[in-house]
Structure formats: C-alpha cells, structure tokens
Amino acid sequence: xxxxxxxxxGLSAEIxxxxxxxxxxxxxSTAGEAKRLIEPMLAQLCAMAEIELxxxxxxxxxxxxxxxxxxxxxxxxxxxxxxxxxxxxFIQGIYQAIQDKLAxxxxxxxxxxxxxxxxxxxLLLPLLPLFxxxxxxxxxxxxxxxxxxxxxxxxxxxxxxxxxxxxVCADATLWQPEPQQTFDLIISETMKHLLQQEPQVQxxxxxxxxxxxxxxxxxxxxxxxxxxxxxxxxxxxxGPLFCLDLPNARRLEQGDxxxxxxxxxxxxxHPQAVTLKLTTQVRVYGxxxxxxxxxxxxxxxxxxxxxxxxxSRISFCYQQGEYPDFKFEYQASKTALVGSDDLSxxxxxxxxxxxxxxxxxxxxxxxxxxxxxxxxxKALLDxxxxxxxxxxxxxxxxxxxxxxxxxIRQVTKLTAADIDGINRHLHDLSQGTAPTQVSLSHPxxxxxxxxxxxxxxxxxxxxxKALSAEQCAATRALIWQQLGANEQDPATWYQSHEFMQKxxxxxFRHPTLDGNRRTPVIRQVFEQLWQRTxxxxxxxxxxxxxxxxxxWHFPGPGMHWDMPLQLPVEFGTQGLIYLTDxxxxxxxxxxxxxxxxxxxxxxxxxxKSDIELQQxxxxxxxxxxxxxxxxxxxxxxxxxxxxxxxNRAKLPRMVQYINMYPL
Numbered sequence: 001x002x003x004x005x006x007x008x009x010g011l012s013a014e015i016x017x018x019x020x021x022x023x024x025x026x027x028x029s030t031a032g033e034a035k036r037l038i039e040p041m042l043a044q045l046c047a048m049a050e051i052e053l054x055x056x057x058x059x060x061x062x063x064x065x066x067x068x069x070x071x072x073x074x075x076x077x078x079x080x081x082x083x084x085x086x087x088x089x090f091i092q093g094i095y096q097a098i099q100d101k102l103a104x105x106x107x108x109x110x111x112x113x114x115x116x117x118x119x120x121x122x123l124l125l126p127l128l129p130l131f132x133x134x135x136x137x138x139x140x141x142x143x144x145x146x147x148x149x150x151x152x153x154x155x156x157x158x159x160x161x162x163x164x165x166x167x168v169c170a171d172a173t174l175w176q177p178e179p180q181q182t183f184d185l186i187i188s189e190t191m192k193h194l195l196q197q198e199p200q201v202q203x204x205x206x207x208x209x210x211x212x213x214x215x216x217x218x219x220x221x222x223x224x225x226x227x228x229x230x231x232x233x234x235x236x237x238x239g240p241l242f243c244l245d246l247p248n249a250r251r252l253e254q255g256d257x258x259x260x261x262x263x264x265x266x267x268x269x270h271p272q273a274v275t276l277k278l279t280t281q282v283r284v285y286g287x288x289x290x291x292x293x294x295x296x297x298x299x300x301x302x303x304x305x306x307x308x309x310x311x312s313r314i315s316f317c318y319q320q321g322e323y324p325d326f327k328f329e330y331q332a333s334k335t336a337l338v339g340s341d342d343l344s345x346x347x348x349x350x351x352x353x354x355x356x357x358x359x360x361x362x363x364x365x366x367x368x369x370x371x372x373x374x375x376x377x378k379a380l381l382d383x384x385x386x387x388x389x390x391x392x393x394x395x396x397x398x399x400x401x402x403x404x405x406x407x408i409r410q411v412t413k414l415t416a417a418d419i420d421g422i423n424r425h426l427h428d429l430s431q432g433t434a435p436t437q438v439s440l441s442h443p444x445x446x447x448x449x450x451x452x453x454x455x456x457x458x459x460x461x462x463x464x465k466a467l468s469a470e471q472c473a474a475t476r477a478l479i480w481q482q483l484g485a486n487e488q489d490p491a492t493w494y495q496s497h498e499f500m501q502k503x504x505x506x507x508f509r510h511p512t513l514d515g516n517r518r519t520p521v522i523r524q525v526f527e528q529l530w531q532r533t534x535x536x537x538x539x540x541x542x543x544x545x546x547x548x549x550x551x552w553h554f555p556g557p558g559m560h561w562d563m564p565l566q567l568p569v570e571f572g573t574q575g576l577i578y579l580t581d582x583x584x585x586x587x588x589x590x591x592x593x594x595x596x597x598x599x600x601x602x603x604x605x606x607x608k609s610d611i612e613l614q615q616x617x618x619x620x621x622x623x624x625x626x627x628x629x630x631x632x633x634x635x636x637x638x639x640x641x642x643x644x645x646x647n648r649a650k651l652p653r654m655v656q657y658i659n660m661y662p663l
Contacts, residue, residue: 494549
C-alpha cells in the first residue's frame, strides 16, 4: 500500500499536497480518475517551474537531433504529462518496481537512473516523498540543461534533494556513468508509438550495460505487432515486428541487428485494397501495462489502401538513425486491365474497365488508354444517369468492388432494357462508329432561321418555355426542400449546407430533374445545333444564387471558360434552364457574345498558359447579362467566356444546368 515517507515532522503544505497526489494516483484505477488528479497537480508544477504548457505560437525549435533520434523539447516533454493513463500506469509500475527491489534488499537504497526527465521528472517526482533517502537514490539525466534546471527547482521546492544523487546533462545514447556505478532500475520513456522518431531503442541498448545483476529496464517491454484489415473479414494477425526488452537490448548492444528485420506471410484473400495495422503495447512493470489506444504511446498506425499480393510476404526493417522508423517492402497485387467489352460489372459495357483504371490511378500504377477514351468514360457515366462528378466521386470512394457495385445500383436502378441500350451506344462509340441517325436534311424545325442566324452571330440562344411553369415550380420546391430553406423567409436562404459549393447545390439525380431532362424540345434544340442525333444528355447539378447582403457576398464562379484554351478549337455547347424569372441584376447568366468567332485569332495572339488565360480583367470585356423567364433554356457556344453574376435584386436565382454532346 502507498505510504508516507520517513520525513521529519512539520511537512510543508506543498509536500503534503504532493504526497496526497501520489497516494491518490497510486490508488486510481482508470484514466478518468487519473485525469482529475493530474490536471490540478500539473497546473501547480507549471506555475512553480514557470512553464507555459501551451504557448499561443508554439514551434518546437528547441528539440535536439541525436544520431539515434529526436530528443523532444522542454515544452513537448512537459505536455506528455497530460496523457493521464500513461502517467497513471507508469507511476504505479515504477512504485511497484521500487517496492519489489526494497523487499529483496531493504538495507540498500534502490539506485535509479531516469534518462529523459523533461522539466518535471514526471514519472518519478510524485514518488520521491514516499521513500526516504536511505531507500532510493536517483540520477536525473536529460539532454537539455533547461529541463534539468526546472527539475532542480522542483526538487528544491519540495525538499527532496537528498534523494537525488546527481543531475546530469548529457545525451543518454552516449553517456557513461562513473566507473563501478550501476543501477537497479533504468527508467526511460523516450518513445512514440511504433518506436518512431525518438531514441528509445538506442537508449536502452546502450544503458542496459550499467544495470546491476538482477536490475531492470522500465518499461520492461515494448511489443510491436502487425495486423491485416481486409474488408468483410475479421482483423488478421500477421505476427510480431519487434520487442524491445532487456534481452533484445543486450543483443543489439552486441551487434545483433537481425532482430530488427523479418518478414510476415500474408493470407489468401480476394485481391482488393487492404490496410496494414501496426500496434504498440507497453508493459511497464509486472501487471502494469498500456494496451492499444490507452495512451498516446499505444495508438495504432495504419497504412491504408495497399494492394498486397495474396499469399506473398511483407518484409520489414527497423532502421535506426536520426529518424528511427520501420520500412516495409511488399509485392503489389497487379491488375490486368480488361477490355471495354468485359461485362462483369453489372453487365454494363466499359464499367469494369473504368473501375479498374481508377483503382490503378489511385495506386499510382501505370496503364495505357486508347485515344479519347475519356469521352467513353464520360458518356458511360452520363448514359447511366450518374453524372461525371458524382460518378468520379463514387469511383474514387470505394476500393472494394462489391461496395462500388452496390452504390452504383442504388443510384441508377437500371433495367435490363436500359443496360442493353447503354451498351449499344457505348459499343458504337468505342468502335468509332455512329449509330443510325435520323436524317436531318429536312428536320422538324425547332429553331427558326432568325434564331439560327442569331446563334451563328452571337454564339448563344434563349429558347422560351423549354420547361412548363409546373415543371419549374416543382423544381424550385425540390431545391427549397433540399436546402431546408423557406421561400418566404430570407433569413433561411443563407444557412450553411453540406451540399452547397459556392452557388452550386450538389443535387444531380431526382425524378423531377430527370423528368426535366427528358423534355423533348430540349433534345431537339441540341440536335439541331449539333446537326446529329447521337447525343448524350449530361447529368448535372442545380444552382441557388441568393441576393447579396452585408453579410453574404457572391462567391462565384465568375467569368471563366470550361474548355481547354488551346488550338484547335472544337465545337461544343453548354446550357442551363432558368427556374425563376431572372432580371439582368438578379445573378443572371452572363457571357461575351460573339467571342466564338474571335477565339482562334485571340489564342494565336496569346503567349500564356491555360491558367493564365483564365485570369482576365473582365471589366475590359463586353459582358452581357442575359435576363429571361422561368422555363427558358439558355444554350451557349462553349468558347464564350461566361459565368453567373452577383444577385443585387430581392429574390434568389435558381437554375438547372443541362447539356448534350455526341457519342
């Protein structure tokens, strides 16, 4: 049981406080209890030693780099005391170790070397008043004189100097005691999880030579292990990496570095991205230990998204030096890229190949694509009704193919007939052949000659009433619902929303939006402008642009191009549908009319990169703000610089983006 020391009568209040703290901490059984005890004591020690535990602008410039790892600064060492379970378990373990040594030889003081004290000698200071100078003698060692000065101040304040044999400022990886000086216990907690960065291994392998016969290291052992996390399976234990204990410390000192290297066999599993989990367990003394996640010292580390070859081996090596750490080598699982006609992913043409390409790209593995294969990727996502941006997001989100398939099925809900039609379109595109087209020599005249002349001259068109008033109202209601906002309450228009990106609402799929896309006149207008019928409808998002206020300003996007600013310039369209009556000052769509006729000459005159060309002084450009009514479709040539604009009216502007392009 904890006890008071053989101190003289008339103890100071400070010593009584330290004794009370030590006894209470030795009785604590949880991290919560320890935290309640440690916080006020730590605050008291900081005040005594004049230490600011969390400076406002802390840059750890006072750390020292040794030949075997980083010796943390005074401040960082002090912050370690804030880890309650670390402090509780170490202090209880050290107390038990001292008691056991005294029980074996009660007439001799237990000789202790504490290497890496920091400014508090935190793991030993609370225990000093529980023992007399005849019971313990401590050598306090730290590489930083500033830390030792703080410790000396505390030792003097608590009247414990008779328990301290020496203060030593030295590098513990090199220090040698006086001849014949040996220790019963050597304490050093100069480590991070996985024995990274700090010199714990070298300190123990060097200092163990100065232990008395029967002496011990604290912590007694630090065990590192490897595990494999495979989706859909229980965590698989691969085996041990290394154990730092007294026998291995002695082997290292004798030059046996073989214990720092090895290899572990991998199980058989379906090829997929897996996670390598690396764990640290610390046995301080006897039954006192720190298991996974109980302390900062035992946080697991993860190497995620590894494509490891099943039934191969992982080789590892712990490398000492200025930054100690483990190095791993393994065989990567190679993926043979299938052809587009592989239908193993939901039966959809090219989808298995697209999923494989993204996995290879995530892993940094090279692969070859066909010319313009990106067009096939994009068409696949649009034909399936997923959309480019949501499609790429889900492709990158999943490493497990079945999870990816489940996500695609949930989004698309495609029938067998849908898939058959998609496959025909994609097959024709991949083969470079267009499907049978309706003759456009005498097409149904959707656009008048005047509209076509305007298109050729200005590069944009406003098509009235592409959507009905009922369609616009339903779409506005959907947007209000998604935003959780009230049309009649402007205060709700500006609340943050996880799916808002500037003025873009990341809403792509909904029966209302899909119904708008199927409106016949929209397809007919695009077909007449493209002069072909093999067009794919994009699955794009909507936009919500509320009026500017003193607290909310238009965030963009302002004027820009969505095409490569390089020659040759190809034909392309972009479009949107106003869902609200929109005046010119209501955040209206704006563009530079007629620039499609000038862009090639303009590009030839420039000597700038694509990024630089996007940065224009738009005040010098003849920008036109396009007012129109709810339901009106605006189509523009993609070479026109364009954008939304600040809304200086009283009501929000809402639009649905829409476009088509050929297979």
